[in-house]
Amino acid sequence: DRSSGIQMTSTPRASGLIRAFAVIGKENQPLYVQTYTLDSKEDRQISLHYHIHSSLDIVEEKVSAGKKAYPNARDLYLGQLFVIEQYALYGYSTNTKVKFILLIQGSAANNTVKSWLRELHDLYIHTISNPFVELIGGNGLMTSSFRASVNTRVAAFNRQK
Amino acid sequence: VFSFFAAMAAELKEHEPMVAKVGRVIRRQKREVAESAFQFLYIEILQHLTVYHNGDRKIIHQKMEDMGLHIGSRLAERYTGQLLRMTEQLDIIKFVCKEFWIEIFHKQADKLQTNYLGIYVLHDYKFSWLTRLSHTQAELQEAQAVVSFASGIIRGALKNLGMHAKVTCDIVQIPRCTFTIQDSSTLPSGKSAKKS
Numbered sequence: 001d002r003s004s005g006i007q008m009t010s011t012p013r014a015s016g017l018i019r020a021f022a023v024i025g026k027e028n029q030p031l032y033v034q035t036y037t038l039d040s041k042e043d044r045q046i047s048l049h050y051h052i053h054s055s056l057d058i059v060e061e062k063v064s065a066g067k068k069a070y071p072n073a074r075d076l077y078l079g080q081l082f083v084i085e086q087y088a089l090y091g092y093s094t095n096t097k098v099k100f101i102l103l104i105q106g107s108a109a110n111n112t113v114k115s116w117l118r119e120l121h122d123l124y125i126h127t128i129s130n131p132f133v134e135l136i137g138g139n140g141l142m143t144s145s146f147r148a149s150v151n152t153r154v155a156a157f158n159r160q161k
Numbered sequence: 162v163f164s165f166f167a168a169m170a171a172e173l174k175e176h177e178p179m180v181a182k183v184g185r186v187i188r189r190q191k192r193e194v195a196e197s198a199f200q201f202l203y204i205e206i207l208q209h210l211t212v213y214h215n216g217d218r219k220i221i222h223q224k225m226e227d228m229g230l231h232i233g234s235r236l237a238e239r240y241t242g243q244l245l246r247m248t249e250q251l252d253i254i255k256f257v258c259k260e261f262w263i264e265i266f267h268k269q270a271d272k273l274q275t276n277y278l279g280i281y282v283l284h285d286y287k288f289s290w291l292t293r294l295s296h297t298q299a300e301l302q303e304a305q306a307v308v309s310f311a312s313g314i315i316r317g318a319l320k321n322l323g324m325h326a327k328v329t330c331d332i333v334q335i336p337r338c339t340f341t342i343q344d345s346s347t348l349p350s351g352k353s354a355k356k357s
Contacts, residue, residue: 026323067248074245095241096321125242129235 015160016106020048026097032141052101055081055089063093077114092117222309229313237318253322254281279347283340291336
């Protein structure tokens with residue numbers, strides 16, 4: 001029996017909570033990074049950023065593994081990348097080498113994460129189709145509307161039982 | 162400024178199917194815009210550039226190609242969203258010939274040739290943007306500007322998919338045209354490891 005809306009209890013959940021999400025560009029530059037932590041301690045945020053950064057090497061490995069390396073090698077969804085402390089990182093790499101990295105505390109079903117990243121991919125496509133969004137020059141993805149859409153989806157994910 | 166117009170024209174032209182999965186599947190209606198709206202806007206862009214640059218063909222072609230670069234990038238992002246990962250260069254070219262061509266020109270490219278060394282030749286026997294031009298020889302010059310935009314789109318798409326290439330287009334006879342894609346890494350230059 002969980003109290004609604006408050007995610008800070010330590011009762012075991014079937015689905016984890018999203019603690020960080022990042023969109024990484026072709027040259028491995030960060031296009032959008034957002035952490036969702038309970039406390040705003042800077043070192044926790046930095047360590048989350050660091051985990052995301054180190055996961056990029058694993059993404060690189062998985063992407064260049066070749067067609068027959070493992071089942072679903074050609075899927076855009078890369079599955080769980082690695083686990084560290086109480087976090088698990090999941091990756092998704094598009095054909096244009098844009099990567100989505102998701103950091104979850106706790107466990108999460110592969111299919112749930114996969115469909116969530118798929119939705120984010122569609123959101124990304126929708127956002128950059130706007131000719132006034134300049135990924136290289138101006139703000140790029142750090143716009144309030146993109147942030148709001150991402151936050152909505154993160155909240156939806158976190159609400160799952 | 163005109164790159165925005167052109168980008169918006171490309172945007173207008175694309176329909177947006179949005180499928181949101183929230184327990185059940187909700188499908189929003191496809192929004193479509195008449196192809197003719199795009200054609201008219203396109204002709205007007207060409208007209209304007211011609212007047213603005215006093216008919217200097219080189220600049221016009223360059224500008225059209227640059228516009229195409231940005232648009233092609235975005236279109237590639239959009240149309241590869243649903244596909245599996247493309248691992249080889251040939252996958253990318255096949256994507257251009259099939260899905261990409263269908264989305265933009267409403268038909269597949271008619272023939273693809275390659276020398277397997279980085280040069281690909283795409284033939285289109287009835288290029289949709291040329292069908293409305295008159296078939297005289299004099300028009301060939303003007304038609305070159307039309308296809309340089311298309312070359313730019315292809316080049317932008319390839320670039321975003323990881324393939325740097327040079328794209329040129331020859332118009333054999335309206336409405337037939339041939340796009341030649343040359344992978345930059347195989348160009349004979351000081352940088353390349355291969356010596357011809």
